Amino acid sequence: MIKFFILLSCTLSLAFLTTLTVALENEKGFAVNDLKIAVTSDVSGRKLYESISYPSSIEEPIHLAQGDDLKMIFVLQDKQTNKGIQPHQALVILTSEKTGNQVPLIVRVRINGKSKFELDMKSPPKEILSSPGNYSFNLVIGTFSHNHPLNYHIGTVEIDLPSTPEKTNSQVGYGPKPEISHIFRSSEKLPPLFLSYTFVLFTLIPWIFLIISWANLEVNISLFKKATVPSLIIILLFLSSIVAIEILLYNYWTHLNIFETLLWLTGLSVMSFITGQKTLSNVQEWRLSGVR
Amino acid sequence: MRNLNILLLFFLVILLSGFHIESKSTTGDRVLVLLDKEADKILYKKFFATLEKENKLSYKLPTDSSLDLFEFGERKYDHVINFAPKTKKYVDKVNPLSLIKFMNSGGNIILATTSKTSENIRDFVREFDIEIDDKDTFVIDHFNYDISDEGKHTLVIIDNNKGNSDDSITNNPAILSKKVIEGSPILFRGIGHKVGSSPLLAKILWGRNTSYSYEVRGEDQKSIVDQEPFISGNNIGLVTALQARNNARITLVGSLDFFSDRFFDSPVHNVITSEKFPKSGNEDFAIDLVKWTFQKKGVIKVTSRQHHKEGETEQLETYRIKDNITYTIEISEYANDQWQAFNGTDVQFEAIMLDPYIRKTLTPLPVTSSPDSESRKFITNIQLPDVYGVFTFRVNYKRPGYTYIDDKSVVAIRPFRHNEYPRFISAAYPYYTVTASMIVAFLTFSTVWIFNEDSSIKNKMKKTN
Numbered sequence: 001m002i003k004f005f006i007l008l009s010c011t012l013s014l015a016f017l018t019t020l021t022v023a024l025e026n027e028k029g030f031a032v033n034d035l036k037i038a039v040t041s042d043v044s045g046r047k048l049y050e051s052i053s054y055p056s057s058i059e060e061p062i063h064l065a066q067g068d069d070l071k072m073i074f075v076l077q078d079k080q081t082n083k084g085i086q087p088h089q090a091l092v093i094l095t096s097e098k099t100g101n102q103v104p105l106i107v108r109v110r111i112n113g114k115s116k117f118e119l120d121m122k123s124p125p126k127e128i129l130s131s132p133g134n135y136s137f138n139l140v141i142g143t144f145s146h147n148h149p150l151n152y153h154i155g156t157v158e159i160d161l162p163s164t165p166e167k168t169n170s171q172v173g174y175g176p177k178p179e180i181s182h183i184f185r186s187s188e189k190l191p192p193l194f195l196s197y198t199f200v201l202f203t204l205i206p207w208i209f210l211i212i213s214w215a216n217l218e219v220n221i222s223l224f225k226k227a228t229v230p231s232l233i234i235i236l237l238f239l240s241s242i243v244a245i246e247i248l249l250y251n252y253w254t255h256l257n258i259f260e261t262l263l264w265l266t267g268l269s270v271m272s273f274i275t276g277q278k279t280l281s282n283v284q285e286w287r288l289s290g291v292r
Numbered sequence: 293m294r295n296l297n298i299l300l301l302f303f304l305v306i307l308l309s310g311f312h313i314e315s316k317s318t319t320g321d322r323v324l325v326l327l328d329k330e331a332d333k334i335l336y337k338k339f340f341a342t343l344e345k346e347n348k349l350s351y352k353l354p355t356d357s358s359l360d361l362f363e364f365g366e367r368k369y370d371h372v373i374n375f376a377p378k379t380k381k382y383v384d385k386v387n388p389l390s391l392i393k394f395m396n397s398g399g400n401i402i403l404a405t406t407s408k409t410s411e412n413i414r415d416f417v418r419e420f421d422i423e424i425d426d427k428d429t430f431v432i433d434h435f436n437y438d439i440s441d442e443g444k445h446t447l448v449i450i451d452n453n454k455g456n457s458d459d460s461i462t463n464n465p466a467i468l469s470k471k472v473i474e475g476s477p478i479l480f481r482g483i484g485h486k487v488g489s490s491p492l493l494a495k496i497l498w499g500r501n502t503s504y505s506y507e508v509r510g511e512d513q514k515s516i517v518d519q520e521p522f523i524s525g526n527n528i529g530l531v532t533a534l535q536a537r538n539n540a541r542i543t544l545v546g547s548l549d550f551f552s553d554r555f556f557d558s559p560v561h562n563v564i565t566s567e568k569f570p571k572s573g574n575e576d577f578a579i580d581l582v583k584w585t586f587q588k589k590g591v592i593k594v595t596s597r598q599h600h601k602e603g604e605t606e607q608l609e610t611y612r613i614k615d616n617i618t619y620t621i622e623i624s625e626y627a628n629d630q631w632q633a634f635n636g637t638d639v640q641f642e643a644i645m646l647d648p649y650i651r652k653t654l655t656p657l658p659v660t661s662s663p664d665s666e667s668r669k670f671i672t673n674i675q676l677p678d679v680y681g682v683f684t685f686r687v688n689y690k691r692p693g694y695t696y697i698d699d700k701s702v703v704a705i706r707p708f709r710h711n712e713y714p715r716f717i718s719a720a721y722p723y724y725t726v727t728a729s730m731i732v733a734f735l736t737f738s739t740v741w742i743f744n745e746d747s748s749i750k751n752k753m754k755k756t757n
Contacts, residue, residue, distance in 0.1 A: 088432070088434075088506075088517060089432070089434060089504060089506075089517055090517065091504065091517065091521075091524065093501070093524070093525060095501070095525075100457060100526065101527075102501065102524065102525035102526055102527060104504065104520055104521055104524040104525065105520065106517065106518065106519060106520055108518075140502050142432075142433075142434025142435065142445070142502070143434065144434075144443055144444065144445060147563060147564070148564075149434035149502070149564065151435065151501075151502055174491045174690040174691055174692055175638075175691065176638040176640060176653065177651060178651070179651050179652055179653060180642075180648055180649070180650055180651040180652075181650065181652075182649050182650050182675075182677040182678075184614070184677070184678050185678050190717065190718050190719045191718075191719050193718050196718045196719060196721040196722065197721065199721070199722035200721050200722050200725045202722070203722050203725045203726045203729065204725065204729060206729075207729065207733075210733070214740075219740055219744055220743075220744060220745055221739065221740060221744065222743070222745040223742070223743040223744065223745045224743045226745075227743075235742060239735070239738065239739060239742075242735060242738065243735060246731050246735070253715065254715055255711075257711070279742060283742060291745060292744065292745055292746050
């Protein structure tokens with residue numbers, strides 16, 4: 001146990017010492033010099049030629065279409081010795097501004113520091129092919145021996161390719177889904193209300209004829225005054241029972257069911273039968289007595 | 293005497309088991325720890341000490357022939373911590389297939405890998421749509437490495453969440469607590485992995501934009517990156533979790549050192565930016581990872597559901613088309629070692645007959661009844677579609693980090709009955725009028741017929757008399 005700790009502390013201190021010495025030794029950086037970018041097109045020849053120096057970047061988006069070829073050359077030099085260096089990490093990273101997806105691409109660095117990068121749109125990486133658009137164009141260089149790595153934003157490339165959408169990815173991430181509201185079937189189209197009311201008026205026309213003809217025939221209800229009180233009560237009961245049956249049938253139409261209706265109807269029909277018979281007897285009496 | 297001893301022991305066991313404190317996990321507290329070497333245990337002393345407070349740990353080597361995950365067909369352990377990525381040959385009882393079976397029966401796994409990860413483990417994680425980078429590769433970042441790094445720039449620092457687009461840590465509150473998300477940076481040394489597109493996977497920690505995964509060959513480091521790295525930048529998975537459809541959880545941590553006492557206690561000093569922190573965030577992060585993986589957080593359940601016509605309270609089995617109904621579901625979340633009200637706001641209701649006809653986000657109700665209420669009600673009012681048939685009312689809540697809810701209740705939706713159609717439609721006004729005028733005419737005629745005094749008849753009768 002103790003042995004282990006001694007060993008551990010030894011390695012730790014050793015590691016610390018080495019890093020310390022490395023840190024002291026390596027207060028040095030490297031520089032990117034003579035950076036040139038060219039875009040050539042197989043249709044119109046050279047589209048762009050630009051020479052920039054760190055840390056400035058190209059303002060205008062670099063337009064890349066089908067058949068274009070982007071080339072970038074630069075020299076990597078140690079700041080102190082001015083000798084070329086060959087870093088472990090020399091990558092161009094294209095980051096999609098739409099999805100945030102990163103595409104790493106290799107920069108070829110020779111031992112003398114001369115570096116070359118090429119992005120040929122004849123055979124672009126499939127990630128780019130699947131989602132064209134704007135990509136930020138960064139040069140990332142990192143070494144083990146220099147303590148100032150470089151993340152150089154050179155500009156933006158605008159990739160203008162016919163989008164070849166990847167096979168639709170059926171697996172979507174979990175998350176809230178769009179809301180769906182049911183679209184109800186539209187109710188049946190009805191004729192305009194005006195037409196309905198017009199025909200309502202038409203149906204009421206027979207009343208006019210009825211009233212005129214009754215007036216001509218001198219229709220009257222003068223027997224109402226001549227009837228005796230008991231017979232009048234019976235007659236009124238009979239008439240009101242008919243009215244009640246009509247009201248019951250209206251309720252049947254709107255909300256009652258057949259059984260409730262039949263129950264009511266039984267009572268009312270018995271009443272109307274009895275009072276109706278009495279009424280008819282009255283009428284007959286009147287006829288026999290010669291009042292009608 | 294001996295018998296007496298055994299008897300005493302027996303009673304003691306019964307007594308102790310009576311006092312046994314119930315596990316705080318929603319699944320259990322039996323943990324199997326797999327180590328490459330027995331001696332490795334000492335490297336993760338702090339981590340295991342934290343775990344032992346709430347769990348029963350058994351330490352085993354994956355080559356131990358007595359090892360078995362199951363006993364009489366039942367899980368023998370609730371969780372597995374696999375800290376043995378280097379062991380090439382596991383005994384059959386813990387090989388990838390058995391571990392998958394273990395997960396299928398609801399067990400949870402924490403798996404840590406290193407650059408020397410064996411093919412065995414690689415096979416296992418391929419089952420989850422995760423591909424670990426080649427052997428001997430490391431996650432390298434020349435921009436964010438700790439001062440105690442040994443010149444290989446593999447001891448990378450992952451900053452806390454700053455709310456930027458280039459954050460490398462999830463801000464999912466179901467998995468990580470606020471303290472960790474906003475806490476100290478995290479130290480990582482190990483291997484990266486590529487995370488597939490399965491929705492069951494949740495990235496927890498991933499590479500910084502400038503990092504890449506590559507070999508660091510030899511001491512002179514003369515090798516250079518001469519082909520595109522398998523993964524780089526934010527495509528590198530460092531810590532990734534998967535929650536299977538049965539809610540079993542697995543967390544893959546790319547760095548075994550991540551859990552070591554050394555990393556837990558280490559200060560953080562970024563060489564490039566010179567940012568300093570007295571202590572790394574590893575310990576808090578590891579505790580959260582364990583809590584999540586062992587189902588002590590991010591666990592939700594439905595406690596009740598109800599549907600009824602608006603303005604009524606009785607739950608019916610049959611509704612009519614176009615009925616207005618109220619749907620309520622109560623959801624509870626396990627957090628801080630107790631069930632409490634769930635705070636989600638995106639719970640959705642669906643009315644489905646083959647396809648969803650209606651999908652609506654439920655409104656969470658404030659918990660008013662009592663402060664320590666164990667659940668929250670989510671409510672909505674909907675009008676049922678004008679299509680009849682057997683519908684399923686479904687709350688299918690699947691969010692990264694939370695256990696899945698898929699609550700279904702089946703109801704029948706019937707069409708209008710003959711007497712439920714509208715009684716008065718404008719097109720039929722003439723018909724109603726005709727009927728009404730018929731009735732009035734009949735009543736008038738009856739009255740007139742009864743009371744009419746016909747003068748002509750009277751005259752005629754007088755004449756005949």
